[in-house]
Amino acid sequence: MTLASPRPPWLAVWLIELFVPDEQAPSVLGDLLEEFSEVAAKSSIAHARRWYWRQALPTVLHLLGSGFRAAPRFMAGVVAGGIVLVELGWWFMGWSVNQGFLFLDLYVFPHYEPRSRLEVFLFVFLLNSGHYLYRLTLSMLIGCVVALLSKGREMSATVALSLVCSIPALTRFLLFLRGNHEVLRHWAPWVYFFGGLVALVAGGAIVKLNRLRSIRAVSS
Numbered sequence: 001m002t003l004a005s006p007r008p009p010w011l012a013v014w015l016i017e018l019f020v021p022d023e024q025a026p027s028v029l030g031d032l033l034e035e036f037s038e039v040a041a042k043s044s045i046a047h048a049r050r051w052y053w054r055q056a057l058p059t060v061l062h063l064l065g066s067g068f069r070a071a072p073r074f075m076a077g078v079v080a081g082g083i084v085l086v087e088l089g090w091w092f093m094g095w096s097v098n099q100g101f102l103f104l105d106l107y108v109f110p111h112y113e114p115r116s117r118l119e120v121f122l123f124v125f126l127l128n129s130g131h132y133l134y135r136l137t138l139s140m141l142i143g144c145v146v147a148l149l150s151k152g153r154e155m156s157a158t159v160a161l162s163l164v165c166s167i168p169a170l171t172r173f174l175l176f177l178r179g180n181h182e183v184l185r186h187w188a189p190w191v192y193f194f195g196g197l198v199a200l201v202a203g204g205a206i207v208k209l210n211r212l213r214s215i216r217a218v219s220s
Helices: 010-019 025-042 045-070 072-107 117-149 154-177 181-185 188-219
Strands: none
Touching: 010 025, 010 045, 010 154, 010 188, 025 045, 045 072, 045 154, 072 117, 072 154, 117 154, 117 188, 154 188
């Protein structure tokens, strides 16, 4: 009976698969797997897994940079288009939320009589949660569109877009904190200001994973 060969951490492999271009995936993952097996044979599996993580994170950063170096003008155009989509998305979200509250003011609030504090809490919680979910969903959809336009460099484009958008988000967050330092203990401001940045990258990951799944289905 032969023992199964040790496998590297699946999360680290998954991260590399997200960021590596399709044509480089076999060589990059193959080289890391070969070195991982050598480290595991010389020391221990736990040490080899830690080694793999130390290699995976710099590899992801290198792949992010190489995505721009390979096609800088194209990627800059995609990111610029993404910024336009983000601004249009925020405008549409603000307009639609205002219209939604106008509808509630005219047709719901005048006829709504809460019977307990719990009912008021649930109503306010649903309104706030719906607003946050709407914001995150819209950001994820924008990330998906940018990823589809990036032609195989989904993660590089969405991460770059998220970094660019983080500048105004951080500025608004710091202005919001002036005199409101106690809000740091709550999750809502963090989600409101920075959740959309994560959702943009999540949209790129969704497109990349779906494309990888399609490629594997064709190859099998």
